[in-house]
Amino acid sequence: MLTIKNLHASVEEGAEILKGLNMEVNAGEVHAIMGPNGAGKSTLAAVLAGKEGYDITQGEVSFDGKDLLELETEDRAKEGMFLAFQYPVEIPGVSNINFLKTALNEIREYRGEEALNAKDFMARVRKSSEIVNLDPKLASRSVNAGFSGGEKKRNEIFQMAMLEPKLSILDETDSGLDIDALKVVSDGVNKLRSKDNAVIIITHYQRLLDYITPDYVHVLADGKIVKTGPKELALELEEKGYDWLNEEKETV
Amino acid sequence: MEVAAENKVLSFVNGWERPTEENAVRKEALQALNAMEFPTTRVEDWKYTRVGKITKRSFKQLNTTIDTSPYIIEDLDAHQLVFVNGYYREDLSAIKKDDALTIQPVDRVDDAYYGQLVEDIDENVFSLMNKAYSNGGVYLHVAKQMKVEHPIHMIHVLTGDEVVANPRHFIRVEQGGKAEVVTTFQSEKAEESFSNVVMEGHVEANAHLRIHKVQTEAKNCFHIANELFVQDEGSQFLINTITTGSRLTRNGLNVIVEGENCHTEMNGAYLGTDRQHLDNHTLIDQLYSNCTSSETYKGVMDDKSVGVFNGKVIVRQDSQNIEAYQSNGNILLSKEATVNSKPELEIYADDVRCSHGSTTGQLDEEALFYLRTRGISEKNAKNLLVAAFIGDVLEKIDIEPLRKSVDQHFLEEFGWEF
Numbered sequence: 001m002l003t004i005k006n007l008h009a010s011v012e013e014g015a016e017i018l019k020g021l022n023m024e025v026n027a028g029e030v031h032a033i034m035g036p037n038g039a040g041k042s043t044l045a046a047v048l049a050g051k052e053g054y055d056i057t058q059g060e061v062s063f064d065g066k067d068l069l070e071l072e073t074e075d076r077a078k079e080g081m082f083l084a085f086q087y088p089v090e091i092p093g094v095s096n097i098n099f100l101k102t103a104l105n106e107i108r109e110y111r112g113e114e115a116l117n118a119k120d121f122m123a124r125v126r127k128s129s130e131i132v133n134l135d136p137k138l139a140s141r142s143v144n145a146g147f148s149g150g151e152k153k154r155n156e157i158f159q160m161a162m163l164e165p166k167l168s169i170l171d172e173t174d175s176g177l178d179i180d181a182l183k184v185v186s187d188g189v190n191k192l193r194s195k196d197n198a199v200i201i202i203t204h205y206q207r208l209l210d211y212i213t214p215d216y217v218h219v220l221a222d223g224k225i226v227k228t229g230p231k232e233l234a235l236e237l238e239e240k241g242y243d244w245l246n247e248e249k250e251t252v
Numbered sequence: 253m254e255v256a257a258e259n260k261v262l263s264f265v266n267g268w269e270r271p272t273e274e275n276a277v278r279k280e281a282l283q284a285l286n287a288m289e290f291p292t293t294r295v296e297d298w299k300y301t302r303v304g305k306i307t308k309r310s311f312k313q314l315n316t317t318i319d320t321s322p323y324i325i326e327d328l329d330a331h332q333l334v335f336v337n338g339y340y341r342e343d344l345s346a347i348k349k350d351d352a353l354t355i356q357p358v359d360r361v362d363d364a365y366y367g368q369l370v371e372d373i374d375e376n377v378f379s380l381m382n383k384a385y386s387n388g389g390v391y392l393h394v395a396k397q398m399k400v401e402h403p404i405h406m407i408h409v410l411t412g413d414e415v416v417a418n419p420r421h422f423i424r425v426e427q428g429g430k431a432e433v434v435t436t437f438q439s440e441k442a443e444e445s446f447s448n449v450v451m452e453g454h455v456e457a458n459a460h461l462r463i464h465k466v467q468t469e470a471k472n473c474f475h476i477a478n479e480l481f482v483q484d485e486g487s488q489f490l491i492n493t494i495t496t497g498s499r500l501t502r503n504g505l506n507v508i509v510e511g512e513n514c515h516t517e518m519n520g521a522y523l524g525t526d527r528q529h530l531d532n533h534t535l536i537d538q539l540y541s542n543c544t545s546s547e548t549y550k551g552v553m554d555d556k557s558v559g560v561f562n563g564k565v566i567v568r569q570d571s572q573n574i575e576a577y578q579s580n581g582n583i584l585l586s587k588e589a590t591v592n593s594k595p596e597l598e599i600y601a602d603d604v605r606c607s608h609g610s611t612t613g614q615l616d617e618e619a620l621f622y623l624r625t626r627g628i629s630e631k632n633a634k635n636l637l638v639a640a641f642i643g644d645v646l647e648k649i650d651i652e653p654l655r656k657s658v659d660q661h662f663l664e665e666f667g668w669e670f
Contacts, residue, residue, distance in 0.1 A: 049621075049625050050624075050625075051621055052617075052621070072624070072630070073621065073624040073625055074624045074625075074626075074627050074628055074629050074630065074633075076625075077624070077625055077626055077627035077628075078627045082625070083625045085622065085625075088622070089616075089618045089619050089621075089622040091616075091619045091622070091623070091637070091640065092640065093639070093640025093641065093643050093644070094623075094636050094637065094639075094640045098636070099623060099626070099628070099636060100626070102628050102632055102636065103623075103626040103627045103628050104627075106627050106628055106629060106632065107627040110627070142640075143622075159626060163626065163627065
């Protein structure tokens with residue numbers, strides 16, 4: 001579904017953040033990307049979503065056979081990519097419902113499907129908000145405006161449920177969550193998993209992976225995937241920290 | 253006659269006709285015009301607005317008729333008063349029977365009463381030209397302790413090339429009376445024509461007056477409005493001003509609060525494209541204690557358009573316990589658009605709570621990116637953010653059919669959906 005080959009990216013000021021990253025994600029898989037602060041985890045998420053301010057200097061990314069890097073941000077979403085933000089943006093005055101209706105209808109139009117009628121749309125809102133126990137009242141409020149940290153993260157997963165992406169990238173979704181919210185959010189993600197979609201979990205800590213079991217754990221350090229392993233790798237990282245990897249690398 | 257030829261103001265009005273019936277207002281305005289000059293940008297009040305675009309042209313009066321159907325607001329059950337190029341067209345108007353409301357030509361306002369009301373109030377060259385040459389306009393009188401059941405819709409249509417319209421209106425809401433007015437300004441096959449409007453009123457003790465002004469004239473026309481309202485004690489006055497029209501618009505709005513326990517509210521939304529110049533000048537003069545005022549103006553400027561906001565609040569020395577809130581926010585959608593925003597508070601009393609804020613910026617890039625990651629195109633994402641930005645001003649239009657027609661206008665004009 002997603003193939004990243006030798007990806008190099010720099011911030012526009014010049015510093016290279018991603019230095020030859022390779023990765024392959026197939027339908028039905030959950031990949032965790034872990035790594036120390038500053039390794040390039042959030043840059044990877046931003047580059048995949050098409051955020052401005054980065055120069056892709058080398059490499060390629062294909063998403064379901066399409067050249068992802070050639071697509072506008074909104075077209076990546078229409079092709080089925082979803083980014084759950086580490087810091088969801090507050091947008092006063094734009095209601096959750098209104099914006100999701102616009103988004104869903106644009107996505108459906110792109111795919112040659114008819115717009116959802118009001119009844120089906122509202123049914124979907126109800127179903128999706130149940131998945132993350134989001135108060136339906138929050139669904140009609142302004143996007144993230146005045147939401148608590150936990151509500152913001154639940155709202156991200158609510159939107160994921162609404163938009164039914166093929167590939168979801170969860171960028172530090174666990175940050176700032178208490179244990180109850182963490183359970184609700186991961187429970188929501190688990191409900192949305194299927195053999196047809198895939199999830200990339202970007203996280204600094206292992207604790208989210210107690211609830212969402214990854215098929216692969218990648219360690220991202222200094223702009224590259226330095227190690228890939230099964231879910232047990234996450235536990236090892238938690239125990240030994242990231243310095244252990246550097247030592248291992250040096251001894252090799 | 254040589255003197256007249258040298259005076260730019262007099263040559264500007266040269267050829268305009270005046271109604272034969274003379275009254276004090278007309279006579280005094282005509283006389284005052286002799287000594288007037290057009291303002292330059294050296295005059296503080298006109299610092300950001302050059303009127304040369306208007307004053308270098310010449311305009312003629314034109315009394316004609318139109319089909320009013322495009323200007324009737326769907327489902328707005330209102331008294332309809334029609335003004336074509338500033339001439340009151342009773343034949344095209346539809347007035348309901350209502351004992352609370354009397355509609356007469358503006359000349360019927362009592363000279364002595366009017367003279368006293370506007371005493372000491374500065375006129376400018378445009379209001380004087382209007383008053384000297386106005387040949388249409390109404391005096392709306394709302395009776396004591398009575399409420400006008402339906403909104404009063406004043407439909408202004410500017411039509412023809414290089415035409416000037418000088419409508420002049422006066423609204424008097426007597427003690428405890430209540431009325432709501434919708435004024436729309438539109439144009440039809442008008443090229444480089446000029447609306448020069450005067451709208452004045454008196455909201456007497458405990459009376460309520462609400463006005464919604466929507467100006468969507470063609471973008472090669474010109475619009476100058478001089479609006480003055482005097483509030484007596486315990487009265488409430490609200491005016492919402494929505495401007496998307498004209499090459500050059502200047503809304504000069506003055507409210508003189510002449511009694512305690514008044515509330516004044518002014519809101520505005522102005523949306524410019526091309527090379528439009530949209531100027532809102534407001535003044536609230538608090539002469540008495542225990543009053544509140546609230547003012548919110550928002551601008552969205554695209555292309556090479558220019559927005560101007562000047563909001564002056566004066567709290568006089570003996571006016572204690574005044575609460576005045578003012579905010580002006582602007583969004584620039586293009587690098588070439590500009591806004592000049594100038595809040596001006598003159599406070600001479602001690603016990604006053606005044607707040608003001610002025611912001612000018614671009615759309616929030618982070619919010620734009622967020623919306624786009626959900627599959628929303630850049631254009632629609634911008635529309636959602638712009639709509640959210642001016643939404644709180646539009647929400648002040650509490651007449652549902654009017655709100656709908658404004659929304660429809662925004663959709664057609666800018667593709668903005670609310």
